[in-house]
Amino acid sequence: MYDLSTRKQALALVAQGRSLNSVSHETGISRAAIRSWQHRLEPLPRMTSPAPGPPADEYAYTYLLGLYLGDGCISAHPRSGYYLRIACADAWPGLIEQCREAICRVRPGIGIYVQPKQGCVAVTSYSPYWPQLFPQHGPGKKHERLIVLEPWQRAVVDAHPWEFVRGLVHSDGCRITNWTTRVVGGERKRYEYPRYFFTNKSDDIRRLYTDALDRLGVEWTHCTRGGAPFNISVAKKASVALMDRHVGPKY
Known part of the structure; x- marks a missing residue:
């Protein structure tokens, strides 16, 4: 139903940090369609280069590390790479914006979008390197496994x-x-x-x-x-x- 240029235009808006809801309202395209295009039209980077070391913006990273340990999770993409999701309550719009800003400063140029949930949003971004930047990632709930900072994180x-x-x-x-x-x-x-x-x-x-x-x-x-x-x-x-x-x- 939509030509390639229309799809790329919608994805470009998402890449600017706009939420799926916002892009859907502006373009008239359903959120489900935009979400599916993210995976079909954007080639996912392969982990062929070495993982990044400590982030250049350590100030933003330290704040984001606190958010991740409290209300964050990392999940694998079905094909490759990982999503970082930080849950932020709707009651604190300033917190949502600070979270987005921290992610942008930790991984400049990365796409960020906001997924509405009941009573909160999930500030979400894709990168193949999130597990390297947050090595506390692992299966199960955080309180059921060991959480220790790496020497560079310390x-x-x-x-x-x-x-x-x-x-x-x-x-x-x-x-x-x-x-x-x-x-x-x-x-x-x-x-x-x-x-x-x-x-x-x-x-x-x-x-x-x-x-x-x-x-x-x-x-x-x-x-x-x-x-x-x-x-x-x-x-x-x-x-x-x-x-x-x-x-x-x-x-």
Whole structure:
């Protein structure tokens, strides 16, 4: 139904980072058709050249590593290569844009598209090298297998620890406002105070997070819920101020 130039034009829009929904609305072509053309018209690169070393933009990579460990996955393409998908909640459009920007800076020129899901989107990009850039990739759930940084990743995280913490918090964390009441001069008053939470089932990923906090001088505590130590809390005033300065809430 569509000639080759029409198909290539639609794929060019997707390659600019546009979502399938956006391209479909603009061109009148169904998302399913565009998705199928991505695989039929674009030859997939073969892994004939050596895998890239540490990314040139280590700052962006460290943030993306935090996002991947929290809400990311890598899946193999049926023929060759891999897709990186980072789940981002619809409630945080700024996070979606930061995720896309980080991928662009880690792999310049790569195609990125946004797949709508229920309550979230999957920021998705294709590269044959994602498993080399994220060697924590493997079968099964992250909390059911060992998660250890490679020496070159450790060096990158040590150089940019705040970006690593920011990526983890933006994926599996939040900044909330707690409150309590106290009786002062016979009158009960309400007091509010902010705190950061990070929640992840993987002991290894939580340890990577708390190790980074320790190096940065951020005080933290385990906050057990239902007998499960999955929550890391930062509530001390000075530590929250540090987190606000370098991490901040999602938006």
